[in-house]
Amino acid sequence: MAERKLNSTNYQNQVFLEEKCALNELIHLLSKRWLTEVMFSIEEGNVRFSNIKEDLKYISDNVLADRLKLLEKYKLIVRTEFAKESPTRVEYALTQTGETLSEWLGVLCNFAEKDMDFST
Amino acid sequence: MAERKLNSTNYQNQVFLEEKCALNELIHLLSKRWLTEVMFSIEEGNVRFSNIKEDLKYISDNVLADRLKLLEKYKLIVRTEFAKESPTRVEYALTQTGETLSEWLGVLCNFAEKDMDFST
DNA sequence: ACTTTTGCTAATAAAAAAGTGAGTCATGGC
DNA sequence: GCCATGACTCACTTTTTTATTAGCAAAAGT
Numbered sequence: 001m002a003e004r005k006l007n008s009t010n011y012q013n014q015v016f017l018e019e020k021c022a023l024n025e026l027i028h029l030l031s032k033r034w035l036t037e038v039m040f041s042i043e044e045g046n047v048r049f050s051n052i053k054e055d056l057k058y059i060s061d062n063v064l065a066d067r068l069k070l071l072e073k074y075k076l077i078v079r080t081e082f083a084k085e086s087p088t089r090v091e092y093a094l095t096q097t098g099e100t101l102s103e104w105l106g107v108l109c110n111f112a113e114k115d116m117d118f119s120t
Numbered sequence: 121m122a123e124r125k126l127n128s129t130n131y132q133n134q135v136f137l138e139e140k141c142a143l144n145e146l147i148h149l150l151s152k153r154w155l156t157e158v159m160f161s162i163e164e165g166n167v168r169f170s171n172i173k174e175d176l177k178y179i180s181d182n183v184l185a186d187r188l189k190l191l192e193k194y195k196l197i198v199r200t201e202f203a204k205e206s207p208t209r210v211e212y213a214l215t216q217t218g219e220t221l222s223e224w225l226g227v228l229c230n231f232a233e234k235d236m237d238f239s240t
Numbered sequence: 241a242c243t244t245t246t247g248c249t250a251a252t253a254a255a256a257a258a259g260t261g262a263g264t265c266a267t268g269g270c
Numbered sequence: 271g272c273c274a275t276g277a278c279t280c281a282c283t284t285t286t287t288t289a290t291t292a293g294c295a296a297a298a299g300t
Contacts, residue, residue, distance in 0.1 A: 002256070010255055010288055013178050017157065022232035023225060024156070031151030033258070036144070037137065049277050058133050060259060065278055074236060086267040087276040097235050104231055105143060111224055112142035115217050116194060122286075130258055130285050153288070169247050180289060185248055206297040207246040 001066050029074060034059050036105060038067045039094065042077060043102055047091045068092065076101060121186050149194060154179050156225060158187045159214065162197060163222055167211045188212065196221060 004011050017024040030036055037056055046055045053064055071077040076098035082089040094102065112118075124131050137144040150156055157176055166175045173184055191197040196218035202209040214222065232238075 001258085005255065008255060008288095009178075009290090013153065013288085016178055017153070018238070020157070021229060022236065022238060023229035025238045026228060026232040026236060027147070027150050027156065030147050033133065033137070036147065037140070050275095058129075058136055060261095061278070062260090062280085063258065066258095068278095073240070074238070087274090088266075090277065100235060101231065104228060108146060108224060108228070109141060109143035111221065112146040115220060116142065116146060118138070118142060118145045118194070120193070121288085125285065128259090128285060133258085170245095181248070182250085182290090183288070188248095201247095207244090208296080210247060 001062070029070065030105075032067060032070065034063055035067045035070065038064065039071060039076060039098060039102060042092050043094055043099075047093060049090060052092075071098070121182070149190065150225075152187060152190065154183060155187045155190065158184065159191060159196060159218060159222060162212050163214055163219075167213060169210060172212075191218070 014024075014028070018028070034056060038052055038059075041052045041055045044055075046052045049064065049068070052068075053059060053061070056064075068077070068079070071092075072079050075095055077092045077094055080091045080093070082091070134144075134148070138148070154176060158172055158179075161172045161175045164175075166172045169184065169188070172188075173179060173181070176184075188197070188199070191212075192199050195215055197212045197214055200211045200213070202211070
């Protein structure tokens with residue numbers, strides 16, 4: 001969506017952390033707003049751009065497009081294009097890695113609900 | 121550190137997501153830069169402000185102070201002040217919840233290293 | 241009396257992320 | 271020929287997050 005300044009301390013600190021531990025890369029990815037919800041939405045059967053958009057009612061087109069690209073880039077989803085149809089239909093599906101991640105996020109969600117107190 | 125604009129779409133979307141699922145709150149917390157590393161550092165025995173600062177060499181004072189406050193707020197760490205000493209010594213320790221979270225993050229870290237490919 | 245130490249805070253600037261609104265492209269039906 | 275549809279893309283603005291720099295308080299050492 002936008003480019004990062006490679007010589008900023010901000011960027012260099014991020015690189016430092018990501019090199020220290022892959023968890024930082026994963027969290028950085030997961031923290032992109034709507035990203036996990038897009039995954040879950042696909043998992044629940046909203047496999048087309050317009051379906052997801054409808055499901056996550058406040059997401060905007062460009063953010064959804066970006067999140068789909070990220071998920072595809074990191075092989076958490078796969079994109080299938082039906083070019084013969086018109087307008088071209090595109091469908092998304094979770095990969096095996098995506099399914100596994102989704103399960104771990106489920107566990108984490110459970111932890112968040114049971115053990116954490118976000119009420120304040 | 122700074123205040124959020126309560127009437128912005130940005131904020132309202134965040135609220136929408138956090139109300140939808142506590143996982144979004146947890147991820148939002150975990151995504152604050154250095155936060156998990158501060159936890160891990162404390163866990164490894166760097167229990168004082170200056171120890172952590174030394175361990176995470178590029179973290180700045182105000183960010184560290186903020187992250188410690190957040191961790192304390194969400195009861196992932198406890199702060200103990202030794203006021204009789206001078207200058208006042210302060211020590212941090214993980215709570216039970218903190219320990220549990222740390223374990224789950226370990227699992228996630230393992231997933232990130234084994235199943236994800238961040239090389240591109 | 242002055243300096244040092246520890247554990248911070250506050251103001252501001254820089255960078256990154258998210259949101260807004262419009263536009264594109266290749267069909268295919270009217 | 272004109273409009274609609276689906277899945278996006280682009281330029282720009284706003285909001286949020288991070289980093290930079292400076293400073294503070296209380297007691298103890300010199």
